[in-house]
Amino acid sequence: TPLSHIRNFSIVAHIDHGKSTLADRLIQSTGTVADRDMKAQMLDSMDIERERGITIKAQTVRLDYVADNGEHYVLNLIDTPGHVDFAYEVSRSMRAVEGSLLVVDSTQGVEAQTLANVYHALDADHEIVPVLNKIDLPASECDRIATQIEDVIGIDASQAIRVSAKTGVGIKETLEAVVHRLPAPKGDRDAPLKAMLVDSWYDSYLGVVVLVRIIDGVIRLKDRVRFMSNDTVHLIDRLGVFKPGMLPMEELGPGEIGFFTAQIKEVRDTRVGDTITSERKGATVALPGFKPAQPVVFCGLFPVDSSEFEDLRSAIDKLALNDASFSFEMETSAALGFGFRCGFLGLLHLEVIRDRIEREYNIELITTAPSVVYHLYMKDGDVRDLHNPADMPDLTLVDHIEEPRIKATILVPDEYLGDVLKLCQDRRGVQMDLTYAGSRAMVVYDLPLNEVVFDFYDRLKSVTKGYASFDYNLTGYQEDSLVKMSVLVNDEPVDALSMMVHRDRAEMRGRAMVEKLKDLIPRHMFKIPIQAAIGGKVIARETLSALRKDVTAKCYGGDATRKRKLLDKQKAGKKKMRQFGKVDIPQEAFISALKMD
Numbered sequence: 001t002p003l004s005h006i007r008n009f010s011i012v013a014h015i016d017h018g019k020s021t022l023a024d025r026l027i028q029s030t031g032t033v034a035d036r037d038m039k040a041q042m043l044d045s046m047d048i049e050r051e052r053g054i055t056i057k058a059q060t061v062r063l064d065y066v067a068d069n070g071e072h073y074v075l076n077l078i079d080t081p082g083h084v085d086f087a088y089e090v091s092r093s094m095r096a097v098e099g100s101l102l103v104v105d106s107t108q109g110v111e112a113q114t115l116a117n118v119y120h121a122l123d124a125d126h127e128i129v130p131v132l133n134k135i136d137l138p139a140s141e142c143d144r145i146a147t148q149i150e151d152v153i154g155i156d157a158s159q160a161i162r163v164s165a166k167t168g169v170g171i172k173e174t175l176e177a178v179v180h181r182l183p184a185p186k187g188d189r190d191a192p193l194k195a196m197l198v199d200s201w202y203d204s205y206l207g208v209v210v211l212v213r214i215i216d217g218v219i220r221l222k223d224r225v226r227f228m229s230n231d232t233v234h235l236i237d238r239l240g241v242f243k244p245g246m247l248p249m250e251e252l253g254p255g256e257i258g259f260f261t262a263q264i265k266e267v268r269d270t271r272v273g274d275t276i277t278s279e280r281k282g283a284t285v286a287l288p289g290f291k292p293a294q295p296v297v298f299c300g301l302f303p304v305d306s307s308e309f310e311d312l313r314s315a316i317d318k319l320a321l322n323d324a325s326f327s328f329e330m331e332t333s334a335a336l337g338f339g340f341r342c343g344f345l346g347l348l349h350l351e352v353i354r355d356r357i358e359r360e361y362n363i364e365l366i367t368t369a370p371s372v373v374y375h376l377y378m379k380d381g382d383v384r385d386l387h388n389p390a391d392m393p394d395l396t397l398v399d400h401i402e403e404p405r406i407k408a409t410i411l412v413p414d415e416y417l418g419d420v421l422k423l424c425q426d427r428r429g430v431q432m433d434l435t436y437a438g439s440r441a442m443v444v445y446d447l448p449l450n451e452v453v454f455d456f457y458d459r460l461k462s463v464t465k466g467y468a469s470f471d472y473n474l475t476g477y478q479e480d481s482l483v484k485m486s487v488l489v490n491d492e493p494v495d496a497l498s499m500m501v502h503r504d505r506a507e508m509r510g511r512a513m514v515e516k517l518k519d520l521i522p523r524h525m526f527k528i529p530i531q532a533a534i535g536g537k538v539i540a541r542e543t544l545s546a547l548r549k550d551v552t553a554k555c556y557g558g559d560a561t562r563k564r565k566l567l568d569k570q571k572a573g574k575k576k577m578r579q580f581g582k583v584d585i586p587q588e589a590f591i592s593a594l595k596m597d
């Protein structure tokens with residue numbers, strides 16, 4: 001296809017504004033998928049994505065479209081992940097296309113995620129076509145929302161397309177806008193091959209599948225190509241495009257987006273953002289901006305039932321094949337037995353992997369306190385990385401500790417600003433900037449990553465009713481006064497609950513932790529002391545009194561079903577307990593105890 005007849009685009013939107021529905025409609029109306037094969041949310045493949053409504057891996061589809069002018073166009077739609085943990089992947093996939101449809105729900109207006117995503121698109125120099133969706137609803141207010149888009153985002157919305165992705169109104173106009181308002185890609189067919197690695201994943205039949213955007217040159221079946229980041233060479237044995245099933249092609253030229261396989265064993269050999277060129281007479285300069293994704297949050301994953309350790313190992317092996325940014329190594333814990341220490345891009349990434357293990361592999365897990373990577377400067381001159389608070393050496397051997405800090409950008413409607421500032425302040429944040437965009441404030445904070453990994457995002461969402469958007473990047477390491485806090489239950493240390501904290505906050509955290517544990521651990525036949533300590537010094541203590549009464553005694557009156565329910569609940573709860581010394585600690589205690597209120 002000549003460059004002038006290719007259009008590459010993505011769709012950016014706030015969650016629930018109709019991105020997936022619009023994509024489905026575009027796929028359907030171009031006849032890419034026969035009506036009878038159409039199912040909702042064609043692009044979201046994993047169950048977990050459907051349930052949580054988040055897209056994790058970029059997906060792509062090629063649409064063949066005959067425009068009103070009678071010309072045939074190839075339209076490549078790349079779907080992008082929409083969460084901060086995957087910001088790097090979002091920015092890479094945005095760089096693989098020239099334009100975006102900005103979908104805004106015309107009954108709701110611009111929201112936080114709209115802004116965060118549109119900034120990624122503007123960063124990638126996209127031409128942006130605003131689309132006002134859900135015009136079939138009586139609450140739709142297109143004029144007002146168009147003005148709001150102009151005020152808040154600062155782009156012209158006078159030509160915004162009015163669409164109902166549900167009924168199909170405006171779909172034709174949207175396709176025409178993609179052709180006439182988005183630019184064609186640029187590229188040189190005769191230059192050495194330069195292709196951007198947009199995404200890769202593991203397919204159990206095909207092995208590693210690589211999604212590429214061709215910038216210059218041509219990639220052909222049976223070509224030998226070089227990955228510039230790690231200087232490996234692979235033979236292309238399958239080449240094609242997604243429609244959305246795989247359609248084989250002999251070659252892909254500049255401006256095109258497609259996939260190949262090349263007997264690559266592991267996803268970790270393919271790095272998002274890498275430049276792929278020909279083995280011989282290849283390009284010498286890589287595309288700008290390649291940076292491998294580094295895990296920044298670590299935690300331990302242990303099976304609740306220790307006999308499932310081997311199952312967990314194989315689940316983790318399989319997931320890692322498909323996710324280069326997920327790292328792991330074996331770990332043993334006195335309290336939890338055998339498990340794995342795993343590294344993630346962020347908290348959502350952690351939750352997604354944990355959910356997939358529990359759901360797809362049916363293994364119940366205990367997750368230990370998430371931790372960041374600390375730099376330990378030892379008195380003997382040695383410098384070490386600390387991934388796990390359990391490995392913290394004796395404090396007398398340590399000269400000083402550095403922790404990672406982030407630059408966090410938060411966009412929030414005015415009325416919630418006070419709460420957001422308080423939250424950041426409480427988390428040891430240093431305010432760097434505060435500006436306004438329409439009725440929204442943009443605050444920039446310098447924050448310690450360790451204050452963000454627990455529940456910062458949850459808290460932010462709850463104090464702003466979901467209206468804040470949050471983005472961050474690591475800025476570097478800084479020395480601070482950090483200590484390891486241990487938790488003892490019935491005088492036994494529970495290593496899975498130990499964590500690194502700032503000295504000034506240790507007592508507060510310790511107190512909150514033991515109070516929570518007191519509520520979370522069921523009473524036993526004996527008294528249980530619960531303590532938080534730094535080194536040998538106890539900083540907080542609670543005592544769980546011994547069990548005397550029947551729990552169901554609480555349900556005065558003789559409501560039998562209620563009693564039944566309570567007993568059933570207890571029984572179910574029982575299965576998820578872990579024994580520590582003589583004490584049973586329920587699985588949820590490990591997660592809940594770490595959340596701050």
Ligand code: GTP
Pocket residue numbers: 013014015016017018019020021022052053054055133134135136137163164165166167
């Ligand atoms: P995520 O996948 O969760 O990020 O959301 P999304 O932006 O992809 O939204 P999705 O397409 O899942 O649509 C969200 C909800 O809005 C669904 O219940 C859709 O059926 C509904 N919806 C989408 N477009 C329209 C529309 O034009 N009119 C009406 N009435 N409902 C719509």
